[in-house]
Amino acid sequence: MQEFFDSTRDNFISTFLVEDRWQQLLSGLGITLLITFFAVIIGIILGCLIAIVRSTYETNVKTKKCLTFGDYIIKVLNVICKIYLTIIRGTPVVVQLMIMYFIIFANSRDSILAAILSFGINSGAYVAEIIRSGIMSIDKGQFEASRSLGFNYKDTMIHIILPQAFKNVLPALGNEFIVLLKETSVAGYVAVQDLTYVANLIRSRTYEAFFPLITTAVIYLVLVMILTFFLGKLERRLRNSDH
Amino acid sequence: MTTNEVLIKVEGLEKSFDGVEVLKGIDAEIHKGDVIVIIGASGSGKSTFLRCLNLLEEPTGGRILFEGTDITDPKVDINLHRQKMGMVFQQFNLFPHKTVLQNLTLGPIKLLKKTKEEANSEAMKLLERVGLADRADAYPNQLSGGQKQRIAIVRALAMNPDVLLFDEPTSALDPEMVGEVLDVMKTLAKEGMTMAVVTHEMGFAREVGTKVVFIDEGVIAEENTPEEFFNNPQNPRLQDFLSKVL
Numbered sequence: 001m002q003e004f005f006d007s008t009r010d011n012f013i014s015t016f017l018v019e020d021r022w023q024q025l026l027s028g029l030g031i032t033l034l035i036t037f038f039a040v041i042i043g044i045i046l047g048c049l050i051a052i053v054r055s056t057y058e059t060n061v062k063t064k065k066c067l068t069f070g071d072y073i074i075k076v077l078n079v080i081c082k083i084y085l086t087i088i089r090g091t092p093v094v095v096q097l098m099i100m101y102f103i104i105f106a107n108s109r110d111s112i113l114a115a116i117l118s119f120g121i122n123s124g125a126y127v128a129e130i131i132r133s134g135i136m137s138i139d140k141g142q143f144e145a146s147r148s149l150g151f152n153y154k155d156t157m158i159h160i161i162l163p164q165a166f167k168n169v170l171p172a173l174g175n176e177f178i179v180l181l182k183e184t185s186v187a188g189y190v191a192v193q194d195l196t197y198v199a200n201l202i203r204s205r206t207y208e209a210f211f212p213l214i215t216t217a218v219i220y221l222v223l224v225m226i227l228t229f230f231l232g233k234l235e236r237r238l239r240n241s242d243h
Numbered sequence: 244m245t246t247n248e249v250l251i252k253v254e255g256l257e258k259s260f261d262g263v264e265v266l267k268g269i270d271a272e273i274h275k276g277d278v279i280v281i282i283g284a285s286g287s288g289k290s291t292f293l294r295c296l297n298l299l300e301e302p303t304g305g306r307i308l309f310e311g312t313d314i315t316d317p318k319v320d321i322n323l324h325r326q327k328m329g330m331v332f333q334q335f336n337l338f339p340h341k342t343v344l345q346n347l348t349l350g351p352i353k354l355l356k357k358t359k360e361e362a363n364s365e366a367m368k369l370l371e372r373v374g375l376a377d378r379a380d381a382y383p384n385q386l387s388g389g390q391k392q393r394i395a396i397v398r399a400l401a402m403n404p405d406v407l408l409f410d411e412p413t414s415a416l417d418p419e420m421v422g423e424v425l426d427v428m429k430t431l432a433k434e435g436m437t438m439a440v441v442t443h444e445m446g447f448a449r450e451v452g453t454k455v456v457f458i459d460e461g462v463i464a465e466e467n468t469p470e471e472f473f474n475n476p477q478n479p480r481l482q483d484f485l486s487k488v489l
Contacts, residue, residue, distance in 0.1 A: 144336065149329075149402060150322050
């Protein structure tokens, strides 16, 4: 019994205290959060733009007979968006990450920036489809009521459609961000020293797997729980018009 | 209260959906102060006609002159003209994420560039007129159907339009709520509001209509004053229609 406690204590010390390894874990956590944060922002911006292009094309341009110059631009953008969605959703994120780092970033070797960009671009494809489904879920009457008041297409989107669409898809969007947070754990493939990478490094140094890996798992779990808590709060706040 | 000033002039209006002709050449004039009631069987094209007037449906032929401007011309900014043509829908289409007051003030603030205070006080006056001032901070989902439709009417009025278009405003209501909405519409008509109303409420047509129009198979089959229209219908299809609904 005594032996077990002694070895546990030694393992704890070698995992966290020797060479200030807890600080490495902390900086790994920081990098994980950094990558997730900026990837989420890129994902939302890309996703919104693509969703608007795609739904504008579907509701406005597709059915028209004579197209204006603006319609042609939307048509071309829609094709580009479709290609983007096909490629991003059709290939593994790790492969995209390695292509970004070893091919596109071959000369700069800024691994964190490469990770932010590839996770952001990857997430954008999924966010786009989530938001598009939200836009499509809004009753056509909302659109007509807004247009009948005299709002143009853009203002109708901003004031009437997107706020309602966003509320409808918030659970799915939250899910996407949770997936993204956990997905960043493969960033170690391109030598990003994120939480998972650091934990694995410590494991290989100390020949002790229990503490580094379980600690990592618990940290991700807590992060996801915090994210879930705030998303739930936001959802309840947005739902106050429903009762 | 009809005047001679022509507000809307429709010339040879046609509309087809994927090759199916719904409107086959409609000519009509709406004068200032008119209350035009449009009736017809379901599928006759009466709603499509109304929705063409503010271009929610894009006509496939003909012209619509609103206050002298051909709004079917692609160069015309339809959004500016729509501000002057209010519309009330069968399904109300209030904005569920905004309060009643915000539903009323969104257009005046964003489009007419009124200050928030100005828009709010005008909106409250409108709400008082329909007896719903106490619901200003409620959300649409907290209201009954009749209340929603009354709000929808004042939302359109808040833009200070020259004409109001009603697309079967009472068809989605429970029977006991039809009266409260019709009362609002009657008051508006008596105040001289120009209105075009698609409805199945024959009592309303008889009481406040200045002209009743019967649309059948995409054309105007008969139009007349309410008395003549109901007491002395000429068109056999109209006679048949009236015998079923009256």
